[in-house]
Amino acid sequence: xxxxxxxxxxxxxxxxxxxxxxxxxxxxxxxxxxxxxxxxxxxxxxxxxxxxxxxxxxxxxxxxxxxxxxxxxxxxxxxxxxxxxxxxxxxxxxxxxxxxxxxxxxxxxxxxxxxxxxxxxxxxxxxxxxxxxxxxxxxxxxxxxxxxxxxxxxxxxxxxxxxxxxxxxxxxxxxxxxxxxxxxxxxxxxxxxxxxxxxxxxxxxxxxxxxxxxxxxxxxxxxxxxxxxxxxxxxxxxxxxxxxxxxxxxxxxxxxxxxxxxxxxxxxxxxxxxxxxxxxxxxxxxxxxxxxxxxxxxxxxxxxxxxxxxxxxxxxxxxxxxxxxxxxxxxxxxxxxxxxxxxxxxxxxxxxxxxxxxxxxxxxxxxxxxxxxxxxxxxxxxxxxxxxxxxxxxxxxxxxxxxxxxxxxxx
Amino acid sequence: xxxxxxxxxxxxxxxxxxxxxxxxxxxxxxxxxxxxxxxxxxxxxxxxxxxxxxxxxxxxxxxxxxxxxxxxxxxxxxxxxxxxxxxxxxxxxxxxxxxxxxxxxxxxxxxxxxxxxxxxxxxxxxxxxxxxxxxxxxxxxxxxxxxxxxxxxxxxxxxxxxxxxxxxxxxxxxxxxxxxxxxxxxxxxxxxxxxxxxxxxxxxxxxxxxxxxxxxxxxxxxxxxxxxxxxxxxxxxxxxxxxxxxxxxxxxxxxxxxxxxxxxxxxxxxxxxxxxxxxxxxxxxxxxxxxxxxxxxxxxxxxxxxxxxxxxxxxxxxxxxxxxxxxxxxxxxxxxxxxxxxxxxxxxxxxxxxxxxxxxxxxxxxxxxxxxxxxxxxxxxxxxxxxxxxxxxxxxxxxxxxxxxxxxxxx
Numbered sequence: 001x002x003x004x005x006x007x008x009x010x011x012x013x014x015x016x017x018x019x020x021x022x023x024x025x026x027x028x029x030x031x032x033x034x035x036x037x038x039x040x041x042x043x044x045x046x047x048x049x050x051x052x053x054x055x056x057x058x059x060x061x062x063x064x065x066x067x068x069x070x071x072x073x074x075x076x077x078x079x080x081x082x083x084x085x086x087x088x089x090x091x092x093x094x095x096x097x098x099x100x101x102x103x104x105x106x107x108x109x110x111x112x113x114x115x116x117x118x119x120x121x122x123x124x125x126x127x128x129x130x131x132x133x134x135x136x137x138x139x140x141x142x143x144x145x146x147x148x149x150x151x152x153x154x155x156x157x158x159x160x161x162x163x164x165x166x167x168x169x170x171x172x173x174x175x176x177x178x179x180x181x182x183x184x185x186x187x188x189x190x191x192x193x194x195x196x197x198x199x200x201x202x203x204x205x206x207x208x209x210x211x212x213x214x215x216x217x218x219x220x221x222x223x224x225x226x227x228x229x230x231x232x233x234x235x236x237x238x239x240x241x242x243x244x245x246x247x248x249x250x251x252x253x254x255x256x257x258x259x260x261x262x263x264x265x266x267x268x269x270x271x272x273x274x275x276x277x278x279x280x281x282x283x284x285x286x287x288x289x290x291x292x293x294x295x296x297x298x299x300x301x302x303x304x305x306x307x308x309x310x311x312x313x314x315x316x317x318x319x320x321x322x323x324x325x326x327x328x329x330x331x332x333x334x335x336x337x338x339x340x341x342x343x344x345x346x347x348x349x350x351x352x353x354x355x356x357x358x359x360x361x362x363x364x365x366x367x368x369x370x371x372x373x374x375x376x377x378x379x380x381x382x383x384x385x386x387x388x389x390x391x392x393x394x395x396x397x398x399x400x401x402x403x404x405x406x407x408x409x410x411x
Numbered sequence: 412x413x414x415x416x417x418x419x420x421x422x423x424x425x426x427x428x429x430x431x432x433x434x435x436x437x438x439x440x441x442x443x444x445x446x447x448x449x450x451x452x453x454x455x456x457x458x459x460x461x462x463x464x465x466x467x468x469x470x471x472x473x474x475x476x477x478x479x480x481x482x483x484x485x486x487x488x489x490x491x492x493x494x495x496x497x498x499x500x501x502x503x504x505x506x507x508x509x510x511x512x513x514x515x516x517x518x519x520x521x522x523x524x525x526x527x528x529x530x531x532x533x534x535x536x537x538x539x540x541x542x543x544x545x546x547x548x549x550x551x552x553x554x555x556x557x558x559x560x561x562x563x564x565x566x567x568x569x570x571x572x573x574x575x576x577x578x579x580x581x582x583x584x585x586x587x588x589x590x591x592x593x594x595x596x597x598x599x600x601x602x603x604x605x606x607x608x609x610x611x612x613x614x615x616x617x618x619x620x621x622x623x624x625x626x627x628x629x630x631x632x633x634x635x636x637x638x639x640x641x642x643x644x645x646x647x648x649x650x651x652x653x654x655x656x657x658x659x660x661x662x663x664x665x666x667x668x669x670x671x672x673x674x675x676x677x678x679x680x681x682x683x684x685x686x687x688x689x690x691x692x693x694x695x696x697x698x699x700x701x702x703x704x705x706x707x708x709x710x711x712x713x714x715x716x717x718x719x720x721x722x723x724x725x726x727x728x729x730x731x732x733x734x735x736x737x738x739x740x741x742x743x744x745x746x747x748x749x750x751x752x753x754x755x756x757x758x759x760x761x762x763x764x765x766x767x768x769x770x771x772x773x774x775x776x777x778x779x780x781x782x783x784x785x786x787x788x789x790x791x792x793x794x795x796x797x798x799x800x801x802x803x804x805x806x807x808x809x810x811x812x813x814x815x816x817x818x819x820x821x822x
Contacts, residue, residue: 056467056491075751076493076495076751077493077495077516082487082488082518084487084488084560088562102518105488105516105518107493107513107516107751107752108753109787109789145751145753146751147751148748148749148750148751149495149750149751149752150751151499158802160804164796165792165793165795165796167799167802168792168795168796168798168799169753169788169789169792169795169799170802171799171800171801171802172744172745172748172753172788172795172798172799173748173749173751173753174745174748174749176803176821177802177803178802178803178805178812179802179803179804179805180805180806180807181804181805181806181807182806182807186807187807189807190807190808190809190812193809193812194809194812197809333583334583334585337559337583337584337585338559338584338585339559339560340486340487340518340556340557340558340559340560340561340584341518341560342519342556342580342583342584376520376789377580377583378520378580378787378789378790379789381576381579381580382576384576384579384580384583385575385576385579387579387583388578388579388580388582388583389582390582391569391578391581391582391588391589391590392587392588392589392590393571393590393592394589394590394591394592395591395592395593396591396592396593396597396598396600396601397601398601398604398605398608401589401601401604401605410587
């Protein structure tokens, strides 16, 4: 990896060799960040060379990724997801320009595929054939799917309360699913012991610094899809902090390598019922654990596992923290639906934040904003039903249809 | 549309002008097929020119599509879906080469997006702003999503028994959903009257000949993704007959324009409990209605609405009809999952047919086969749960985990 210098601790600055098994800082336990040689990157790739590439996946940005040249990538087709300008929605929200980056259109239907695809490649480099994690959500299904495609064995630990539908998805991908009769804490603990005991590769975005490097590709794609003209703001939902951290890392890497000439401000959107990171920013103090009161399960994280990188991302970007209610999230799902994008609640949370930020005067009315949709609405049809409202119900008679339409002012 | 000659009846051969509102044959009521000027197409596009295109959607094949040059296309990013070679699965099934075309990775997660995207463009050409259909499945959700993205109004008629989750998805996209207290027949009838009354554009693949032209792009992509070296067989699930008809039309168009030099045989896969078209081929007689006894709801069509084109596709390609049980469909879902592809039951039916065709000696062991996955497993998590099996359930104790693993021969 000639493009990679080291893995630097975000807390104490200690540098470590970026070998595939590196996890957290050996000195202080802090999270590590992959450090690149930007001159080397610049000498190998340019905007123009990128434009010629036909590799329409996250791996089109190889020079920006911590992957050995000979590693086999591309098992499932992850990344290079759709990017839409949505002028109708911009007008409705009263904002200059609005764009949607739809990361629900990934192989397992969430942004997490970017991290899991990276985990598979790094596991291969580490020379192991088994990957493990504990999670019930998008991280688990994306690990199971991406590992299956690459022929890896997976062990996925879930607490007993995990929804059966999600467990079914894991089982379909051939994962060994261990349902633990206990809390999430106990589940995590058991998985940690098993990972230690058997030397499995650890797919945990808050421990493994490479996974954020996978996630950062969403920022690289946004930049290229906008023809390197950056927006004023990028809005994203925030749970344990790894995704916003990855987004910001991608933007900083592009800036350092001279691919973009300004950095957008990040709109960090959390649920009102669970916003420990935004709360820390708003109050100007350390973050504190919060209860997990939101229907947006993918960001219901009361004890974020990656607070440092997330808080850095908000502070360094002069970011805007916005907290939204569940009702506002459901309404944002309908807003996105009205332009053909079906998002899960956490996927629509970014858009809910944009709406609230405009209405509250937190961002100017002529701003340009990208809103990232982090997961597909098909992941959570139950909440879609809450947002959707009711159909017109009638007997099969044309006369009745005419009456109903007249009453509703339709046609 | 300089590339289009006419719309020809597949029954009596009568030719009609291919205007956007054309439906069925004015002489005999038969289905129409869009007829092209292949010399014109050849003069405008070649394999080499295609290779240079950066348009990674179904619209990269404009010269093969019945769309006026000035029409605005590309609202949602439909098509150019992933294509995977799956050597592990090929080995497991005992077949030469196996490829998966995953059309679940479309904006609304099914192949139907190809037809709906075309419907939106043709509605625009027809100068109307409203599109209607009656359906509870993938056609409805894809119409709702694609129309929403393009700013069209939709009216979608569903029978009262339609699953609430599916209705919710339609409502999310802002469709006007009319839930009819009656049978599917009555629902369809009411929608036909309303379409007639208000002059809405009709998105019904068995009436509107353009929709199949959208669907055919799956064949164009397979050919290009295989570098124009066609496989021996393409397997696809068959319900009302429009999709297999579209697949075959695409292959024939490519052959006529000199883009491929041989035509694959089509493996037509239906559910044992509902296989009127395959039955007609197997018995060598006319098709007859059947009951709809299968869990693969997207192909549970006892009275196929496009029998002629489907039967032509099987006969002309010297196709292989294969009927599979629900159990075989569920097993095929697991097979696809084992390589990272999550399919709905109808989406896995093609793969179930491949397995059965090899095992039964209907196709040679060294054959190359493409299996088309027509829809995502996230559309039907309930059936995924039937296929998935059960996880390992234990108390949070490392000792217990060791015991269980030892018992199962894991690790």
